[in-house]
Amino acid sequence: MQKKIHHLSHIDLDGYSCQLVMKYTPYDIVNYNANYGAEVKEKLDMILEAIKSSKESALILISDLNLTADESRWLNKEVNKLNDNKQEVKITLLDHHGSGEESAKKYDWYYLDTTRCATKIVYDYAKEHFEFDEPSWMCKYVDIVNAVDLWKQEEKENFEFGKVCMRLVTETRELNRVMFADADSNYKLSLLLEAATFIDKEDANIVLDEQIHSLKKAFFKEDKNDTLDNLATKYVVKLLGELRSDKTIYYKGYRGYLSYGVGNTSIVGNGFLTTYPEYDFIVDVSYRGTMSLRANNNVSVAQISKEWANGGGHPNAAGGRIQGFKEQYRYDKVKQQIERLINDKESRAGSLDYKKED
Numbered sequence: 049m050q051k052k053i054h055h056l057s058h059i060d061l062d063g064y065s066c067q068l069v070m071k072y073t074p075y076d077i078v079n080y081n082a083n084y085g086a087e088v089k090e091k092l093d094m095i096l097e098a099i100k101s102s103k104e105s106a107l108i109l110i111s112d113l114n115l116t117a118d119e120s121r122w123l124n125k126e127v128n129k130l131n132d133n134k135q136e137v138k139i140t141l142l143d144h145h146g147s148g149e150e151s152a153k154k155y156d157w158y159y160l161d162t163t164r165c166a167t168k169i170v171y172d173y174a175k176e177h178f179e180f181d182e183p184s185w186m187c188k189y190v191d192i193v194n195a196v197d198l199w200k201q202e203e204k205e206n207f208e209f210g211k212v213c214m215r216l217v218t219e220t221r222e223l224n225r226v227m228f229a230d231a232d233s234n235y236k237l238s239l240l241l242e243a244a245t246f247i248d249k250e251d252a253n254i255v256l257d258e259q260i261h262s263l264k265k266a267f268f269k270e271d272k273n274d275t276l277d278n279l280a281t282k283y284v285v286k287l288l289g290e291l292r293s294d295k296t297i298y299y300k301g302y303r304g305y306l307s308y309g310v311g312n313t314s315i316v317g318n319g320f321l322t323t324y325p326e327y328d329f330i331v332d333v334s335y336r337g338t339m340s341l342r343a344n345n346n347v348s349v350a351q352i353s354k355e356w357a358n359g360g361g362h363p364n365a366a367g368g369r370i371q372g373f374k375e376q377y378r379y380d381k382v383k384q385q386i387e388r389l390i391n392d393k394e395s396r397a398g399s400l401d402y403k404k405e406d
Contacts (some may be wrong), residue, residue, distance in 0.1 A: 052104055054078045054090075054095040058112035058166070058226070061214045064236050065167040065339065066111035069186070071237065073178045079233045081225060082377070088113060089122075090294075090377040096126055105136035112166035114148030120155055129156065142169045165197035185244045189232045192247070208253040216260060222268070222280040224309045228380055230289050239263055275316075284310065285319045292324065297383070299390050302328040304346045308382045309335055317342035328336050333382060337373025341366045355393050 055070055057063040059081045067079050078098070082091040092108075099106045108127070115123065123139065130137045139157040141148075144166050152160035161169055171190045174180045196204040196210025216239055223232040242263050246256040261276065268279035288295070288307060299303045303326065309317055310332050317330045321344040328346040333339045339357060341349035343364045350366040353359035359368020370389065376382045 050076055052102070052106040053077045053109050054080065054098065054106060054109070055109045056082060056091050056095065056113065057110070058081045059083050060112070060197075061210070061215075061240075062166050062193055063112040064168040064217055064233075064240060065189070065193045065231070068237050068240050069167060069171050069174055069190070070109070072181050072183060073174060074180070074181070080229070081233065084113070088115070088376040090120060092119075092123060094322050094378065095132075097134070098158065099122065099137055102136065106138075108137065108139045110139070110141040110143070111170050112143060113141075114143050114145040114160075115151050115158070117150050119152075120151035120158065124157075140173075141192065142166060144169060144171055154314070165194045167193040167197070183244075187248055188247050189244050201360075205252075209247065209256065212256045212260075213240065216240065216243055216256075220264070222264070222276075223284065224307075224311075226377060226382075227271075227291075227308055227310055228284075231287055234251060235267060236266055242266075279363045280284070282318055284316055285323055288316075288320050289324055295379075295383075296327075296384065297331075299352060300394065304328060305330040306383055307332045307388055308376075308379055309333070313340035313342055318344070331386075333370065333373070333386065335375045337369055337370040337375075338368060356389060 053070070053075050053076050055067055055386065057066045057079070061079060070077055080091045080095060083086045095108055099108075108123075111187065127139055129139050137339045143158075143160055144162050146160075146162050148160050152158045159169070159173075164172075168190050173187070174361055175182070191203075192206045192210045194200070195206035196214055201207050217236055220236050220239060223235050225232040243256055246252045246259070249255050265273070265276050265279055266274070268283045268322040270282075274282075288305065288310075292305060295306055297306045305320065305324075305327050307330065311334070313330070313332045317340070319331065320330050321327055321342060324345070329341055329349050329352065331339050331341045331349075339353070339359070341353055341361075343349045345364065348363040350361045350363050353361060353366035353368045357368030357370050359366060362366055370385075373385060376385070
């Protein structure tokens with residue numbers, strides 16, 4: 049069995065629970081998550097790029113996601129190319145969505161079982177095929193996910209607890225999963241791991257429901273207590289700082305920071321600029337191409353916004369919408385779009401002074 053596993057899973061409770069199960073295997077696992085549609089192929093592209101770069105043997109594990117016939121054909125072809133180059137790469141897809149039947153009939157690596165949720169399939173598969181250090185709560189937890197994912201309301205206790213776990217995943221929006229993929233995955237898996245400790249409590253679903261806010265705060269808290277918003281903001285600013293080596297952009301000699309889909313720019317942006325005063329501005333681009341810029345008296349972002357997107361605002365707070373922006377599921381492709389925009393605007397604008405007037 050390959051020691052390196054690239055695990056792509058869905059973005060709901062079932063998808064993340066598949067990855068929680070795999071935490072109890074001894075392998076080197078990198079987690080990726082995707083929703084249906086174009087994001088699936090984008091993430092598979094990332095996995096293939098990582099495998100090619102490492103030149104090591106690997107397993108591509110896909111769970112709770114069905115592939116279309118075209119996607120399956122493409123992935124099979126790409127992996128065959130790697131194996132032809134003696135890299136030894138395997139695929140295992142474990143899913144329960146009937147829409148994958150066509151691919152399941154064609155490829156032996158595509159395992160389909162519509163009677164169990166993906167978490168249960170991964171759990172049973174791991175016990176049979178992987179080294180697996182199963183914790184005492186795992187079997188009950190898997191049954192809970194199975195009950196709510198297949199909507200088995202007759203299993204009332206498991207179903208009700210599963211509904212709370214489902215909300216625990218869908219309402220963990222504090223971290224952006226494109227910008228902070230690893231941190232966001234760790235956040236969700238950590239909360240699900242904490243949720244598992246409530247399984248045997250009396251009225252477990254109610255107790256967990258009442259503790260969600262505290263569990264979230266505990267994840268973000270480093271020293272003193274504060275509101276969840278403030279704790280999460282501090283955590284996000286720290287992540288932004290850690291990633292600044294490849295998130296920095298330049299415009300007319302001014303140093304900026306490009307974030308994608310982080311939101312809450314007034315608080316997060318100003319927090320970042322205060323913490324990292326060497327930056328003149330920060331711009332956060334949304335999935336739809338709207339942008340929000342913040343500065344801290346070093347440059348007028350209203351002027352930058354006007355030139356970039358016909359936008360406007362105040363010297364320290366401005367916004368606009370980028371014409372022709374294409375939604376991306378990878379930060380590097382967002383940055384390529386913005387840098388093309390910057391290069392185009394710089395070449396047309398000539399030398400301008402964007403400093404604020406005293």
